[in-house]
Amino acid sequence: MSKSLQAIRGMNDILPEQTPVWRYFEGTVSRLLDNYGYKQIRMPIVEFTELFKRSIGEVTDIVEKEMYTFEDRNGDSLTLRPEGTAACVRAVLEHGITGGGQVQKLWYIGPMFRHERPQKGRYRQFHQIGLEVFNLDGPDIDAELIIMTWRLWGELGIRDAVKLELNSLGTSESRGRYREALVEYLSAHHDKLDEDSQRRLKTNPLRVLDTKNADTQAVLVDAPKMADYLDDESRAHFEGLKARLDAVGIPYVLNPKLVRGLDYYSKTVFEWVTDKLGAQGTVCAGGRYDGLVEQMGGKPTPGVGFAMGIERLVLLLETLEQIPEEISRQVDVYLCAFGEEAELAGLALAERVRDQLPNLRLQVNAGAGSFKSQFKKADKSGALYALILGDDEMAQQVVGFKPLRGQGEQQSIAWDALAAHLATCVVQG
DSSP states (O other), X not given: OOOOOOOOTTOOOOOTTTHHHHHHHHHHHHHHHHHTTOXXXXXXXEEEHHHHHHHXXXXXXXXXXXXXXXXXXXXXXXXXXXXXXXXXXXXXXHHTTTGGGOOEEEEEEEEEXXXXXXXXXXXXXXXXEEEEEESOOSHHHHHHHHHHHHHHHHHHTOGGGOEEEEEEOOOHHHHHHHHHHHHHXXXXXXXXXXXXXXXXXXXXXXXXXXXXXXXXXXXXXXXXXXXXXXXXXXXXXXXXXXXXXXXXXXXXXXXXXXXXXXXXXXXXXXXXXXXXXXXXXXXXXXXXXTTHHHHTTSOOOOEEEXXXXXXXXXXXXXXXXXXOXXXXXXXXXXXXXXXXXXXXXXXXXXXXXXXXXXXXXXXXXXXXXXXXXXXXXXXXXXXXXXXXXXXXXXHHTEEEEEXXXXXXXXXXXXXXXXXXXXXXXXXXX
């Protein structure tokens, strides 16, 4: 007996009853980004592996352990994108849209892929919305990204459930000086570090700072602080960012251990975290990467951006019960027609109503059926109202109008008055 076909572990189907929440979230974000002047870009899911090695860093966990990499028929090494920034930088370089100092404010949406141990809120195929801004080097644009997310949390009703953590990693030079001091300190406590941190000490010592191991965290209490090694430029930039957040009234927590998991960050780094989702607490994160474009072969170009995980934010909306009631309803009105003549008239009537009310969600019964069976389908659809078209209604050129979700008697509405009546009832309902 053949094995039944299943999705790959950690790569999930998003079923019809789940997609309304996704569409609500994605629509809310896209409208917000439109209002702030950001333009959408769409990049391929597959890129040359070298792109991620050069941008993310060969000694990061993502490149060493988590990427889906394979050879194609031409012998080229290809990788399913594990994040979006590198692909976006490649796209703007390839098409020259940041040349000459052109400011680009871009956003994208789509699946990313990492071979991790699947758990709630962490999957092997996951979805992100990301923003990237090029050729603006001041703290004002860093602040704008954070202010936008703050507004988004307010619109979604989850502002009280998230917390902003901030840090500055300085320039590559100041970070290098800090790295030397950190390695010297940690080397003197080598035996007290967990095995993973001992390995990172040789390859990517800053990542030791975000270890979850309690013994290593105890060692880090007295470790050198990045803030003490910041150059004047980075310190002024960070103070400028904090001043703007203070001016808008956005609360934040300074986290000197926040380093992010990618090598390309410099100066500002930030994370929005929640304690409502267990271990998977980061819902949005990003920062500045002023050296990345040059590192990938372009001219020196300031850059800053962030990415938010759609799965985690949808889960947070569900956990906090912050999904508008109407989101789960995909049908406003359900038309039941009895007999072939009524079915033909019903189709024509439905199209006239759609012409007049293009945003009305009107479903016409398909597959005929008895009065009882059609009303059962109307109720199951979640519609607010049922329209009834039978022999009596045909003779009088009216349609029966029956509320399905509350009080009210069935009434008869003339065909030419139906759209106006629905506009009033559905908006008020």
